[in-house]
Amino acid sequence: MEKSALQIARAAYKPKLPKALLGPVAAREGKPTQSVGDQDEIKKLFPNTYGMPVIEFEAGEPQTYAPFNVGIILSGGQAPGGHNVISGLFDGVKSLNPANKLYGFILGPGGLVDHNYMEITPELMDEYRNTGGFDIIGSGRTKLEEEDQFEKGIQILRQLGIKALVIIGGDDSNTNACVLAEYYAAKKYGVQVIGCPKTIDGDLKNEQIETSFGFDTACKTYSELIGNIQRDCNSARKYWHFIKLMGRSASHIALECALQCQPNICLVSEEVEAKAMSLDDVVTYIAQAVANRAAEGNNYGTVLIPEGLIEFVPAIKKLIAELNDILATPEAQNLGRSEQIDFVKAHLAKDNLAVFNSLPTSVARQLALDRDPHGNVQVSLIETEKLLSQMVAAKLDQWKKEGKYVGKFGTQHHFFGYEGRCAAPSNYDADYCYSLGYNASRLIANGKTGYMSVIKNTTAPATDWVAGGVPITMMMNMEKRNGKMKPVIRKALVELDGAPFKYFASKRAEWAKQTAYVYPGPIQYWGPSEVCDQTTKTLQLEHK
C-alpha cells in the first residue's frame, strides 16, 4: 500500500485515553435502569438484558485474565474513526492478555452469518491506525434480525473461541446488537455483545451518549468546504451557492456546519416539519433573504440544505405517498414513461395535483418516473438543492415583474456526503473512537453484555473523560417499522428547544442580512491545541 506523507506521519499519533482507562479498572454500578419509553413491552422483550445499571469505570486493582478472543463487526455507512475503535479494542484486548486474539468479520454483519472473517494481526492493525475508512475489514448493511442468523453466528464464534462480539453501528445496528445479546443470554451461549455508537449523521445521541463518532470529523470536513465556497462567494460576489449536506433523517450536520460557517441561510428539516411549512413557504423564506440582500447590492450568498428536507415538508410527504399508490396500480405499470405523467395527473387528488404542478418539470418527472425496485419514489435522487434554487428563481422573476425585487440571481450547486464519511479522524474522533474501543475491552472483561460502550464529558481534556457502559435497553422505546411495532433506539432529531438550535435561531437573521462568514479551514492534526482539539459547536453549546 503506497501511502501519502500525511498517512505515514499520522500513523504515529498516540490517541489519548481517559485517566480511568490508563490502568486496571473497577466498575462502579448505578441503580437499575428503565427504558426511555414503553417500559413494560421492552422489559418483556428483553428479560435478560433489561434494567441493568449504568456503569462507570474507575481505577481498580490489577487482575489476571485467562486468554479469550473477541470479534468485531462494522455495520452500515462509513464514519471517520472506525479504524480507531478497532485499534482501541485491539490494544485493550491485548493489554488484558497478550495471547488474546481479535477477529474481524468481513464486509459487515454478513461476515458473521457467512463465516467470512480474518484475524487482525499487529502488523495489519498498524497499517490502519488513525486512518479514515472502514476498509480494514469492510462494512455492510445486512441486518442481524433472524434467529437463523444468530445460530449461524454462534457456530463461527464458538469455532474461533470468541467470548464477545463488538458491533460498531448506528441506531438500528445497536438495536440489533441488543437483540443478539438478549438471544445469546437467553440461550446461555456465553457470548457477550457490546455496541459502539457510530454515525456521521449525529442522530444517535441521548442523555447517555454525547455524540456518535464520525460526526465531528465529517462536519469539520464539510465546514472546510463550505468555508472555502463562502470565501469564493464573498470574493466573486456573483453567485448564490445552494449546498446540500448528507443526513436523511436529522439536520444535525447542516446545523453544525451553520454554527461553524455562519452561512446566510440554513434550513432545518425538523423546524420545517414542526411549523408545517409548505414548499412554497420554504422557497419564499429563501427568496426573501435573497431579495433583502439584493436591495443592499449583495447578489450573492450561501444556503445550507439538509439532504432529507423534502421528506419533512408535510405536503410533499403526502404527495409522495399518493404517487406511490397510483403508480403501484397494474394500470399504471402497463403504461409507457411518457403516458405515466398524464396518468398521474389524472389520478392525483386535487391538493396533491396542485403541489405536483408547482414543482419544476424535471423534478416532477423524476418523482413520477424514477422508481426503485420496489416501485417507490426515489427521494434520495431528488436534487433538492436544484429544486429549491429553480423555485426561488421563479419566485424572484415574479417579484421582479411586480417591482418587489431588483437584482441578479446566479446559482451554483453542491452536495457533500462522500467527501467526509472517510476522512482521517480529527484528534477528537481519533481519541474518542480509540477510547470507545479500549473501553469496550473493559466492558468485556467485566462480563457485560447488551451494553453500549460510552465515553462522556468529552468537551473536557481527554484525561477527564468518563468511561463506562450503558444498557442498550435503556435507550429503547417501541416504534412502528414497516407496519409492525418494534423495540428500537429512539433516533435523536434536532431539538428545537435545544441549545444549538436556539443559538442558531438567535443569530440567523443577522447572518442572513450581513456577510458574517467564518472560514474554518481544513482539519489540523498538529499545531496549536485551540486549532487541533476543538469539539463541535453542537457539543460546546450543549455542555455550556
Added chain:
Amino acid sequence: MEKSALQIARAAYKPKLPKALLGPVAAREGKPTQSVGDQDEIKKLFPNTYGMPVIEFEAGEPQTYAPFNVGIILSGGQAPGGHNVISGLFDGVKSLNPANKLYGFILGPGGLVDHNYMEITPELMDEYRNTGGFDIIGSGRTKLEEEDQFEKGIQILRQLGIKALVIIGGDDSNTNACVLAEYYAAKKYGVQVIGCPKTIDGDLKNEQIETSFGFDTACKTYSELIGNIQRDCNSARKYWHFIKLMGRSASHIALECALQCQPNICLVSEEVEAKAMSLDDVVTYIAQAVANRAAEGNNYGTVLIPEGLIEFVPAIKKLIAELNDILATPEAQNLGRSEQIDFVKAHLAKDNLAVFNSLPTSVARQLALDRDPHGNVQVSLIETEKLLSQMVAAKLDQWKKEGKYVGKFGTQHHFFGYEGRCAAPSNYDADYCYSLGYNASRLIANGKTGYMSVIKNTTAPATDWVAGGVPITMMMNMEKRNGKMKPVIRKALVELDGAPFKYFASKRAEWAKQTAYVYPGPIQYWGPSEVCDQTTKTLQLEHK
C-alpha cells in the same frame, strides 16, 4: 469579522523569502530576449518593451528611495494566495520607504477604469495575511484592452501618485498588463506595470514560470476530497465515482490529482484531442476498465474528468459548431423549445446527426436548447461526469447482453471547483505568493515595466529560490482570438511528452486494474516538513 481558530493562528505565519530578497538587491541582467514565436510581429507591437533581458536578483548595496505609491489589481478567477501576493508587495514597498502607500483597485481592472480604490493600511493588511480568497479588494473580469481605459487609468494613477501598477492575473490579464506597460511607456507616462502569474488551472507556465500560484493549494484541496472519496469507495465497494475537476482548457489539475491519489482512471483532454478519440472511444476505454475490475469482483472505482474534456473531443467540437450555426438561423429562433430538437435533427449533417443521436437524451436536449445570451451552446453547463457515466452504463448493458460483462455498475457524481479556489494557501503557496509580491516591489524599485514577477527553483527550500523578472513579451506569440490575430502569452497545455504525463501513462494500467489509492488528507500548516512543505507532484517530476 468573526474568525475561526485556524484563521487566527494562521495569521501569525511568517512566509519564507528567497535569500536574495532578505536584504538590499542588485539586478543581474541577462542577454536581450526574443518572443517564443512571431518575433517580428511582437517586436513591432511592443517597440518599448520588447527584447528586454531576463533579470535575477542578488545581494546588493543598501539604497535610499524617495517615497512612491503602488497600485494593485486582482484580475479574474480566485486562486489561493492572492492575499499573500498583496502582503508581500505591501511589506516590500514599505521596506523601501515606510512612507510608501499601497492602493488596491476594487473589484478588478474595472476599479482602475472607474476610479474605485482603497488604501491598504497596515491594519487591513493584517486581517488578510495567509488567508484564501480575493475579498480584501475583490476581483473582476473587465478586460483592460482599450486606449480609453488606459487613459482613464492614468488619471487616477497620477492623482494617487502611483508609480507602478501590479496586476495579478492569468495569461490574458498578463498579456493585457504588457499592452498597458507598452502604452504607458510609449506615451512616457512614467507608470510601470508588473504582472504576477495566477491561476489554479496551472496553464500559465513555461521555461520562465515554474507554476502559477494557487495551483498547489487547489490541487491539494481537490486531492484531499478525492482521497476521502476513494477511501469510501474502497470501504463500501459498491460505486464508481465520476469526479469532474475544474479546468476548461488544460488538464493539469486532473493530472496532478491523479498523481497524488492514483485513481483507477484519469482522462486527459490533451491526449483525447491528440489521438482524435471519439466520445465512444472514451466511453469504451472507461467501460473496459470497469469490466476488467468487475471480472475480479471489484464493482467500484474512481474516474477523474477534466472539466473541458468534451470540447477536446473533435467530433463533439464539430457538432457544437454546427449546432451554433443551425440555431442562429431566424427560422430556428422562431420555433418553440420542443420543435427546436426536431428542427436540429432535420438540419444536422449526417455525421453530426449520428453523434447527436448517440448522446443521452438529457445531454442532447441541453445542447440543443440551453443557449447563452449570444445564442451559443453552454458547454460549461454540460454535466460531463453524468454524460460519461450514463454512456458507460449503456455500453455495459450492451456487453452484458453479449456475455462480455458480468457485474453491477452503481455510480456517484462529483464536481470540484469552488471548493478549492479560495482555500487558505498551503505553505508553498503562502511562501511563493509572498515572494512574488515582495519581488514585484524590487522590480518596481529597479524601474522595470512590462515584466512578470518570477520566482524559480521552488522545489528547493525557500531560501534557495531564485527571484527575478521576465519580460512578458518573451512569452508571447500571435494567436487568433475572436477572428483576429492578437499577441498573447502562449497557454501551457499538458505536454504528452512531459515528465508528469509520462509518469502517469507508465502507471495508469496498474492503477486501473489494482486498487492503488493514495489518501493525501487535508492540507497541514503545522507538523512535519514532509507533510506541510511538499510541492505538487507535477513540479517534482518536472524538476527531477
